[in-house]
Amino acid sequence: MNLNASSLVILDFETTGLSPNMGDRAIEIGAVRLHNGKVVESFQELMNPGFRISSFIAEYTGITNEMLSTAAPCNEVMNRFVDFIADDNLIAHNASFDKRFLDAELERISRTYSSKFACSLLVSRRIYPLAPNHKLATLIDYKRIQSTGGFHRALYDSEMTAQLWLEILTDIEAKIKAENVPFALIEKLSKTAKKDINKLLEKW
DNA sequence: TGCCAGGCCCTCTTTAGGGCCTT
Numbered sequence: 001m002n003l004n005a006s007s008l009v010i011l012d013f014e015t016t017g018l019s020p021n022m023g024d025r026a027i028e029i030g031a032v033r034l035h036n037g038k039v040v041e042s043f044q045e046l047m048n049p050g051f052r053i054s055s056f057i058a059e060y061t062g063i064t065n066e067m068l069s070t071a072a073p074c075n076e077v078m079n080r081f082v083d084f085i086a087d088d089n090l091i092a093h094n095a096s097f098d099k100r101f102l103d104a105e106l107e108r109i110s111r112t113y114s115s116k117f118a119c120s121l122l123v124s125r126r127i128y129p130l131a132p133n134h135k136l137a138t139l140i141d142y143k144r145i146q147s148t149g150g151f152h153r154a155l156y157d158s159e160m161t162a163q164l165w166l167e168i169l170t171d172i173e174a175k176i177k178a179e180n181v182p183f184a185l186i187e188k189l190s191k192t193a194k195k196d197i198n199k200l201l202e203k204w
Numbered sequence: 205t206g207c208c209a210g211g212c213c214c215t216c217t218t219t220a221g222g223g224c225c226t227t
Contacts (some may be wrong), residue, residue: 015227019209025226060227095209098224121225122212135225152227190212 008034008130008183009084009115010091010165011045013101014051014061020104020126026074027063029081029133030154032162033088039162043084044155061152078105087114091138091163095119095190118183120165122169122190127171135161143167 011031017024027049033041046063058064071077092098095117105154106112131142136157145163150156155199158180172189193195 013227017209018227022209024209027227057227092226094211094224094226097209100210101227119212125213133224200225 007036007088008035008091008165009088010093010158010162011085011098011102012154012161013098014047014057014063014152014154015101016051016057018097020101024101025051026078026101026105027053027057027068027071028061028154029077030156030158031081031084032158033084033156034162034165035164039159041084042155042159043081045077047074047077048072049074062152063153074105075109078109079111082106082111082113085113085115090115090117091161091165092117093119093157093164094121105152116187117182118186118192120161120168123168124164125190127168136164139164141195 009031010033011029013026014030015024016027026047026115028046029043031043032039046067050066050073052065053063053068081125090099090102096119099117102113120136120139121134124131124139128134128139128142132138137147137149137151137160140160140163145160145167147160151160157200172181172185
């Protein structure tokens with residue numbers, strides 16, 4: 001298990017809705033691998049969920065039923081993606097959402113992963129309490145990260161989340177004056193109450 | 205018929221409710 005932050009996979013799903021328990025499926029996975037603070041690899045594939053997506057999702061993502069009609073089925077794509085993850089730890093913006101879909105899709109193909117998740121949304125609420133809100137696009141603007149505005153596609157959102165994550169690491173490092181931020185600290189920051197954040201950073 | 209997510213976190217809390225975030 002990789003417990004430091006030197007190699008991470010930042011991922012984002014586009015899906016047919018909000019809940020795999022309600023029958024929703026993944027329609028696109030995008031991810032980048034960060035190694036020593038740089039993007040060294042990326043993964044992006046559309047996947048066919050086996051049914052038509054709603055007009056809301058098509059408009060929200062820009063992914064159409066026509067595009068999905070020629071895409072590989074979810075099981076093929078997810079098999080390739082879990083190989084891509086290897087044993088790197090995982091980051092997502094609102095990780096509980098992406099984890100639910102990752103777990104649900106992998107359960108369908110009887111694959112597992114050993115990686116741990118951390119959440120850029122939960123950490124950003126700790127590190128940037130003064131941001132207008134903690135939506136991905138808002139945080140990208142708040143941190144003045146260069147963006148073309150192409151949100152709601154999986155690879156683009158994973159790329160933007162990766163850039164945000166690097167900003168978060170930089171800001172945490174500045175607080176604790178450390179060269180490397182352990183993944184274990186990031187996990188704790190994802191789950192530590194606001195009142196305890198400074199104590200935790202000082203302790204580390 | 206009409207509704208149907210789930211996790212985290214804050215607060216007017218913990219015997220709960222509601223907002224935020226993801227598609």
